[in-house]
Amino acid sequence: MTPLTWLIVAGAVVGLGLALIVSQLRAAPPDLGTVLERMQPRAGLGRPAAPAGLLDRIGLPLVTVRGVRIPEQQLALTGRTPSRFMATKVLCALIGLAVPPYLQLFTVLLGVHVSLLLSLGGALVLAGVLWFLPDWSLKGQAEEARTEYLHAISAYLELVAMERAADHGPAESLRRAATVGRSPAFRQFATAMEGAALDRQPPWVGLNTLGQRLGLTALTDLADIMQVSGADGASIYTALRARAHNLRSELLAAEQARAAVESERMVIPGTVLVMLMTLLIAYPAVAEMFSGGGI
Incomplete structure (x- = not known):
């Protein structure tokens, strides 16, 4: 060859x-x-x-x-x-x-x-x-997926609280709330509870397993709250709303921190652009002055 x-x-x-x-x-x-x-x-x-x-x-x-x-x-x-x-x-x-x-x-x-x-x-x-290129790519994708999951969990907490306020049982509230959303996260919640049902376990066991697998503390917290309600019959409406509020506050703080970082990154390009524009405007006058054509 x-x-x-x-x-x-x-x-x-x-x-x-x-x-x-x-x-x-x-x-x-x-x-x-x-x-x-x-x-x-x-x-x-x-x-x-x-x-x-x-x-x-x-x-x-x-x-x-x-x-x-x-x-x-x-x-x-x-x-x-x-x-x-x-x-x-x-x-x-x-x-x-x-x-x-x-x-x-x-x-x-x-x-x-x-x-x-x-x-x-x-x-x-x-x-x-x-x-190490796939590791770096996977890290960014996982952060985006984690944020989407947390937003979905925040909405799920509110939906479960509304179902409990409508006097549905803990297990029924979890299942009914999971059928409202059509996002991949809500489908994961429903699938996890279906898997727990196949094993003859309450739905919060499936959510707890999913939360541990994905590393989502908010989801395991929801499972713990519902387990307490299922075992003791306690009223958890306030606890669910409070957890949803705290999770939204955490997400908002993370978004503000990310926006601050992006704003700081934009300072350097803006400064360079201003310097280039100043140089382009002042160059003809400076060149004319040094060439002897000035006063």
Whole structure:
């Protein structure tokens, strides 16, 4: 094969890898195996979901590798499987290893010689950086998903309080309130309670399990409040409204802090723009003055 053929093949492999990376870094909807596992949480505890695609089958052996940390809560928040996550990390690392040799081959065809040691070092560094690229992407997606869940929980608390005020029972209030919303979070609440019902458990057990799995303290607090109401028959309307109010206050404070950070980031571009405009306006007069045309 000629060097040009190798160049075309290498470019096709790199392009295919980049396309797979872009397609897999997006948040994907949960597959059927994951949904069935959520409906029976005790049976699926500690057991990886059945592989649903090529990337899942590739990454499944990597899940059990010792020393590899898998962000279970972040993956659960975004609806991605650990096997797909590990396959994406390996694919990113392979792309990092392939790019520098590809660039070196391109420079050789142009007549520019690059040290082999430099190419090898660049490949290792780029592979190490790209290995952590899915972690950084997953972190941002998980934060967005967590915020959406918290907004949904705040609304769910209010709905449950209204159902309790209408003199419905604790279990019935949880189920009726979950049927009001059509967002993915509300569907998760309903699925968790259906799984608890299949295990002959009260619905707040399913919500508590879901809250622990996703790392949502607000959801476990709701489960605890409803458990107290179901066990002692206590009036929890005020407690539910107070928890919803506190959660909204926390979300508002987080939004204000995020807005303050974004405002501070905008100061630098604004300052640079003002300096450039000032320079463009003052330059003709200054240039004319120093050229001897001034007074």
